[in-house]
Amino acid sequence: MGSFFPIAYLCSMSVLEKFGVEIFTQHNIFERIAVDKPFRTENPAFIFIKKGTIKMKQSFRDLELSANMFMVADPQTVYEMISVSEDYQSRMVSYKREFISALSLKFNRLITYRYFRQQMNIGVSLQADEMELVWKSVNFLMYILDSETEMAYKKEIVEHLFSVFCYQMAGIISKEDSNAMNRMSRQEEIVFIFLNELARYHLTERSVEFYAGRQSITTRHLSAVVKEVTGKSASQIIALIVMNEAKVFLNSSKKPVSEISAELGFSDPYSFSHFFKKHSGESPSQYRNQFEN
CATH class of the missing domain: 2.60.120.280 (Regulatory protein AraC)
Structure with a gap:
């Protein structure tokens, strides 16, 4: 495409x-x-x-x-x-x-x-x-x-x-x-705003507190609403969005991991690798190797 x-x-x-x-x-x-x-x-x-x-x-x-x-x-x-x-x-x-x-x-x-x-x-x-x-x-x-x-x-x-x-x-x-x-409930609206804000800020902001603050609600309330509407916690969705971004970079570009780490807003390659392995069970290099051929 x-x-x-x-x-x-x-x-x-x-x-x-x-x-x-x-x-x-x-x-x-x-x-x-x-x-x-x-x-x-x-x-x-x-x-x-x-x-x-x-x-x-x-x-x-x-x-x-x-x-x-x-x-x-x-x-x-x-x-x-x-x-x-x-x-x-x-x-x-x-x-x-x-x-x-x-x-x-x-x-x-x-x-x-x-x-x-x-x-x-x-x-x-x-x-x-x-x-x-x-x-x-x-x-x-x-x-x-x-x-x-x-x-x-x-x-x-x-x-x-x-x-x-x-x-x-x-x-x-x-x-x-x-x-x-008129068909959107208050809970759906909260989740919708959260997802739009996440799409905009996920490269720099990854705390649930930040997104709760954007809507002037408590972290606990945002987490509960997101979990009820989507079946996943706010922190899980944040991690999924960042992981998806990382996978696209790794499977579609030749950029070194250090450069990808910086573009994704991580402080250093070690932090990125630790995050990636925590959520996927493999290192960024191991994931990329699947697509080398």
């Missing part, structure tokens, strides 16, 4: 840079990712599942997406593929944020709607006819993007076709978001 994979990102850079959007099928997606290898999106992306099932991990929770479902992959989140059914059929629409902004669409406001975006990261069901309509739009856009025929105004054509897709999705999303905030 051009937007999913740091190692292969350059392979698809030209299309994404030239047109602001790129589309992948289940075939070229899985040429670039492996089971049990955490990865991060470079750009936001819609993933549509037409047939079959895919099981993934998203930071700290398990996801299972099946036919007529979609999700939005967020560049702030680390994912890991667990399994894919043999009949799996999907499309991924990867796009640059600035391309969306340049289109001046109401879509941008809708897609960033805070509660519904959270739900889309879990997975959203579509009606069969909605999926069919979106699927046809995506396939036609993919056909134009992949065409080697000389085409006047190709960039403008792509922009308009992508606008059509965006408005289709905005229409689907707008049916869900009108009462979404």
Whole structure:
């Protein structure tokens, strides 16, 4: 996936840079990712599942997406593929944020709607006819993007076709978001804010006290609420987020462990290695060696 994979990102850079959007099928997606290898999106992306099932991990929770479902992959989140059914059929629409902004669409406001975006990261069901309509739009856009025929105004054509897709999705999303905030309980809101703050500050702040303070609640209260809603403690989720970041660095770059340690905000490589081994049972080097070949 051009937007999913740091190692292969350059392979698809030209299309994404030239047109602001790129589309992948289940075939070229899985040429670039492996089971049990955490990865991060470079750009936001819609993933549509037409047939079959895919099981993934998203930071700290398990996801299972099946036919007529979609999700939005967020560049702030680390994912890991667990399994894919043999009949799996999907499309991924990867796009640059600035391309969306340049289109001046109401879509941008809708897609960033805070509660519904959270739900889309879990997975959203579509009606069969909605999926069919979106699927046809995506396939036609993919056909134009992949065409080697000389085409006047190709960039403008792509922009308009992508606008059509965006408005289709905005229409689907707008049916869900009108009462979404009213459905969020106070506990869900606390967890949602915690996860957003964690995505923003995890490289520098790893204490539960910090995140409790951001919401002016006690550490005990934050921990209890997070545990009740997610099944994991706040400290466990913090560790999982940092571990996921570390694994992406280790399996997708050649940077020395000392440099990765610094980028992750550890005081020294020893502290990083101790943290990594505590939570994975192996050293950073041992983990990296799995992907050397």
